[in-house]
Amino acid sequence: MIRVSADFAKEVKKRLGGETITNCYQCGTCTSSCPVARVTNRFNPRKLIVQSLRGKRDDVLTGEMIWLCCSCFNCQERCPQRVEIADLIYALRNIAISEGNVPNIYSEFVSALYSEGKLVKVAGFTEKQRENFGLPPLKKPDVEAIRAILAETSFGEVLKVLEGKE
Numbered sequence: 001m002i003r004v005s006a007d008f009a010k011e012v013k014k015r016l017g018g019e020t021i022t023n024c025y026q027c028g029t030c031t032s033s034c035p036v037a038r039v040t041n042r043f044n045p046r047k048l049i050v051q052s053l054r055g056k057r058d059d060v061l062t063g064e065m066i067w068l069c070c071s072c073f074n075c076q077e078r079c080p081q082r083v084e085i086a087d088l089i090y091a092l093r094n095i096a097i098s099e100g101n102v103p104n105i106y107s108e109f110v111s112a113l114y115s116e117g118k119l120v121k122v123a124g125f126t127e128k129q130r131e132n133f134g135l136p137p138l139k140k141p142d143v144e145a146i147r148a149i150l151a152e153t154s155f156g157e158v159l160k161v162l163e164g165k166e
């Protein structure tokens with residue numbers, strides 16, 4: 001059974017970044033400008049918008065499409081209706097995150113940033129290679145300072161949502 005949420009477009013419009021969703025008239029310029037859509041048919045910004053406008057809330061928020069945008073803003077610069085597409089995708093991601101719908105790779109990045117101050121651990125091999133090339137060792141990140149910045153952006157709340165997922 002396909003579930004439809006009639007108010008989903010209104011919900012998105014109220015979010016920061018989602019305000020312009022109802023300007024879309026489905027011309028497809030965004031999709032034809034999109035480097036991700038060029039390499040995979042798993043992503044199509046025009047389709048993502050029409051699904052949202054039609055209230056396919058569950059499909060949009062639990063699907064992979066919102067996570068495939070690489071935020072290049074090509075679409076946003078070219079949209080004749082001034083739909084802020086990349087920002088709109090951030091708004092959809094924020095709704096998905098608040099409901100605990102996020103791919104594991106992102107939750108791993110979030111946890112690593114909070115605990116180590118880095119998204120990806122630098123391997124011992126890389127450190128050794130730096131030494132071989134005469135490069136100085138990498139500086140250790142100031143984890144406490146990073147946490148203080150994250151706290152100011154409500155990142156801790158996001159972390160709690162993601163940890164509740166496990």
Ligand code: SF4
Nearest residue numbers: 024025027028030079
């Ligand atoms: S370019 Fe703008 S108006 Fe055209 S489909 Fe994309 S978002 Fe909609």
Ligand code: SF4
Nearest residue numbers: 034069070072073075
């Ligand atoms: S911002 Fe996202 S949707 Fe827009 S063109 Fe770039 S990858 Fe595609």
